[in-house]
Amino acid sequence: MIDLFDLIRTVWRHRVVALATIAAVMGAVSAYVVVQKPVYQSTETLQLSSTDPAFLGEVNALTPLYSALLSAQQTLAPAQAQLGRTPLASIAVRIFTDSPVIKLDASGGSAAVVQRSADAVVNALSHRLSGQSKLGAPGVTLAVIDGPSRADIVWPRPALSLGVAAVVGVLLGLAIAWLADARQRIPAPAVLPAQGSALASRPRSPGRW
Numbered sequence: 001m002i003d004l005f006d007l008i009r010t011v012w013r014h015r016v017v018a019l020a021t022i023a024a025v026m027g028a029v030s031a032y033v034v035v036q037k038p039v040y041q042s043t044e045t046l047q048l049s050s051t052d053p054a055f056l057g058e059v060n061a062l063t064p065l066y067s068a069l070l071s072a073q074q075t076l077a078p079a080q081a082q083l084g085r086t087p088l089a090s091i092a093v094r095i096f097t098d099s100p101v102i103k104l105d106a107s108g109g110s111a112a113v114v115q116r117s118a119d120a121v122v123n124a125l126s127h128r129l130s131g132q133s134k135l136g137a138p139g140v141t142l143a144v145i146d147g148p149s150r151a152d153i154v155w156p157r158p159a160l161s162l163g164v165a166a167v168v169g170v171l172l173g174l175a176i177a178w179l180a181d182a183r184q185r186i187p188a189p190a191v192l193p194a195q196g197s198a199l200a201s202r203p204r205s206p207g208r209w
Helices: 004-013 015-035 055-071 073-083 111-131 158-185 195-200
Strands: 039-050 090-095 101-108 140-146 152-155
Touching (some): 004 015, 039 111, 055 101, 073 111, 090 111
Antiparallel strands (some): 039 140, 039 152
8 A cells, every 4th residue: 555655755756757747637638628529509498388187197108209309300300491501400309307498519619609509409390290291290299498508618717627627637647656666766787897897706726816
């Protein structure tokens, strides 16, 4: 088991190596964060409702149905048409157990586009439901209760990235300092005398010249 004071002394002896390691990790992560393009996300919150008393007992079967309708190509294609030449943002749908709430997330590189995309997808599904009575569940209404929300940057997250980099840098710096100290503690191999030196050091037999 490594003693804490031994570890502190080891790191202090090799503080330059440890600090250089931490700085290298932090610098690499900082450069990575700087070159990343921001990803924005806007969320629109929907809710299913019905006057049927059995509705709440069926909600876990209904939300996956409407989630599939929101992400279906038959819904995304009209939504793309609403945006014209602007590409539709990436669409993801979240559902929750025992809850009639559905959240639609639109993600992309433009704050304005993700908001428009979320709204366009919901509008496209609303038009499909109103035009095809058999598309959804009978007696179930889909309504917008919030959104589209303000587009927030979800990537990169500088604070989180630098925090993780700091932890990794410290651990890596400790490991490198410990290994460097361990190498210095390895004793050097003994040097055997040369053969000529050994012969020269032998005492001569008396009477032989």
